Amino acid sequence: MSGPVQTRSGHWPGRVSLGLHWGVGFGVLGLIAFGFWLRTVSGGPDKTALVQIHKSFGVIVFVLALARVAWRVREGFPAPAGPHAAWERRSAIALHVFLVVATLLMPISGILRSLAYARPVSVFGLPVIPKLFEAKHETLYALAANLHDGLALALSAALALHVGAALKHHWVDRDGTLLRILGLHREGKP
Numbered sequence: 001m002s003g004p005v006q007t008r009s010g011h012w013p014g015r016v017s018l019g020l021h022w023g024v025g026f027g028v029l030g031l032i033a034f035g036f037w038l039r040t041v042s043g044g045p046d047k048t049a050l051v052q053i054h055k056s057f058g059v060i061v062f063v064l065a066l067a068r069v070a071w072r073v074r075e076g077f078p079a080p081a082g083p084h085a086a087w088e089r090r091s092a093i094a095l096h097v098f099l100v101v102a103t104l105l106m107p108i109s110g111i112l113r114s115l116a117y118a119r120p121v122s123v124f125g126l127p128v129i130p131k132l133f134e135a136k137h138e139t140l141y142a143l144a145a146n147l148h149d150g151l152a153l154a155l156s157a158a159l160a161l162h163v164g165a166a167l168k169h170h171w172v173d174r175d176g177t178l179l180r181i182l183g184l185h186r187e188g189k190p
Contacts, residue, residue: 017075020067020068020071021068024064024068024103027061028155030057031061032152032156032159035152036152052122055110055114055122056122056123056124058107058110058111059107059123059128060123062107065100068100068103069100072100080175081175081180082173082174082175092165095158095162099155099159102155103155105147105151106155109144109147109148109151110144110148112140112144113141113145113148115133116136116137116140116143116144118131118134118135118136166178166181
């Protein structure tokens with residue numbers, strides 16, 4: 001029913017892989033939802049405080065995303081949990097590459113947006129990157145803001161497709177993909 005699910009190192013994707021997947025996934029979902037909501041909040045000190053919370057969690061998710069990429073480079077990706085058509089395999093690879101790149105570009109563009117606005121970057125008050133400009137850098141700000149906002153929309157669509165594909169694997173293909181990423185299925189076990 002299912003093919004091999006081992007990574008390059010020969011191990012089934014374990015707690016680290018699952019933890020990084022879900023940590024980055026829920027972090028990105030939460031930040032996107034919070035970011036969309038922030039757009040509805042009127043300017044002022046309250047909004048500034050909320051933006052600081054958004055930026056702090058953004059930096060944390062960025063660190064998790066970097067760790068996830070490093071882990072994937074070290075461990076490789078698990079083999080598909082079942083037989084799939086060539087177009088499905090190519091589509092899955094393209095979607096996963098986009099998700100990985102977007103989860104890195106999203107916080108980078110947010111950091112650049114903050115720096116271009118002549119603000120430092122901190123995580124809950126702990127300085128991470130000092131203020132680089134004395135005044136707002138209009139061109140860099142516009143570039144970073146457009147990239148950040150555009151990625152929020154594109155990443156939302158890609159995440160919806162990713163979840164839809166996982167459900168298709170479970171309900172239509174009836175392979176172990178969804179159970180594996182939930183940590184409920186290992187090779188040789190139902």
